[in-house]
Amino acid sequence: MTDFPAHTLVNVPDHVFLKGRCQVIVRIDKTSPIKKITTHYKKRLHCFQASHEILKHTASLESLADYKIRITLKASGLAAITDHEELLRQTRPVFLVPLDKNTIKCINFATGLNFPVHIVAETSSDKNRVLKKVLEFYLHNPLLTVPIEPLHTLIQTTARGAGFNLWDTELENWKSDFFVSDRLRVSLSGRWLDQKKSYGDTTDTWKKITASKLYQHHANYKQNLFKQKSPCVFCPHLAPCGAYLRALKPDKPCEHWKETFKKLEAEGLKAKKLIKKYEAQETL
Numbered sequence: 592m593t594d595f596p597a598h599t600l601v602n603v604p605d606h607v608f609l610k611g612r613c614q615v616i617v618r619i620d621k622t623s624p625i626k627k628i629t630t631h632y633k634k635r636l637h638c639f640q641a642s643h644e645i646l647k648h649t650a651s652l653e654s655l656a657d658y659k660i661r662i663t664l665k666a667s668g669l670a671a672i673t674d675h676e677e678l679l680r681q682t683r684p685v686f687l688v689p690l691d692k693n694t695i696k697c698i699n700f701a702t703g704l705n706f707p708v709h710i711v712a713e714t715s716s717d718k719n720r721v722l723k724k725v726l727e728f729y730l731h732n733p734l735l736t737v738p739i740e741p742l743h744t745l746i747q748t749t750a751r752g753a754g755f756n757l758w759d760t761e762l763e764n765w766k767s768d769f770f771v772s773d774r775l776r777v778s779l780s781g782r783w784l785d786q787k788k789s790y791g792d793t794t795d796t797w798k799k800i801t802a803s804k805l806y807q808h809h810a811n812y813k814q815n816l817f818k819q820k821s822p823c824v825f826c827p828h829l830a831p832c833g834a835y836l837r838a839l840k841p842d843k844p845c846e847h848w849k850e851t852f853k854k855l856e857a858e859g860l861k862a863k864k865l866i867k868k869y870e871a872q873e874t875l
């Protein structure tokens with residue numbers, strides 16, 4: 592089995608038990624052996640990941656107390672949050688919300704209960720103006736007490752030089768993030784496997800995985816953008832985006848994200864000026 596090194600974070604299904612020193616995100620459902628998983632991974636367990644169906648199962652939520660869990664949220668899962676709110680508060684949930692017609696409803700609901708949210712960047716399209724509404728909600732809702740990612744990290748990057756881009760926020764940093772499918776294929780993430788692009792499978796050695804064509808493609812992606820004079824090289828938002836949005840489809844519309852980056856950068860700069868101003872006053 593692939594010996595993923597200590598600096599890696601590997602997203603695995605609940606029937607795969609990786610050895611070694613890597614951290615893991617384990618995909619679970621109501622039938623998953625939670626006790627066996629937590630016993631096997633101990634401190635190597637970064638978090639669980641599940642669909643909103645998990646919210647309907649009291650016993651599953653009880654067994655997840657104290658653990659961080661990423662839950663994909665659709666509008667049909669909102670009632671279950673209300674039903675199990677108390678139990679859910681014993682876990683550390685982050686709701687993953689796709690960009691579609693129900694996004695604002697889901698975000699409003701989850702953040703209204705002070706649960707953090709992460710919108711799924713890859714699910715957006717130009718026809719879909721939802722991103723603009725999400726940004727307005729994030730920037731102008733005075734009642735918001737929890738972060739909406741990846742917007743929060745991207746604005747921090749401008750204001751404080753945190754140095755993250757969409758590859759980091761979407762857990763697709765080629766140096767550290769890996770994904771193992773139910774059929775044991777290894778790739779960067781689910782979206783790459785959906786396109787049948789993989790590094791190999793879990794019977795391959797680490798050396799073979801990192802020598803694979805796809806891994807090398809990811810490792811050299813930025814340099815190749817410049818070599819090939821990709822339009823992304825001339826984009827003013829290359830730093831926060833990293834050409835993530837067009838990595839699978841070079842002609843994918845991204846104008847809506849450009850508008851978002853522009854506003855986030857402007858707000859980030861305002862914050863940066865304020866921080867400097869107050870730091871200067873403190874030293875007087």
Ligand code: SF4
Nearest residue numbers: 823826832834836845
């Ligand atoms: S916003 Fe679009 S054009 Fe700009 S770097 Fe990202 S994918 Fe490329």
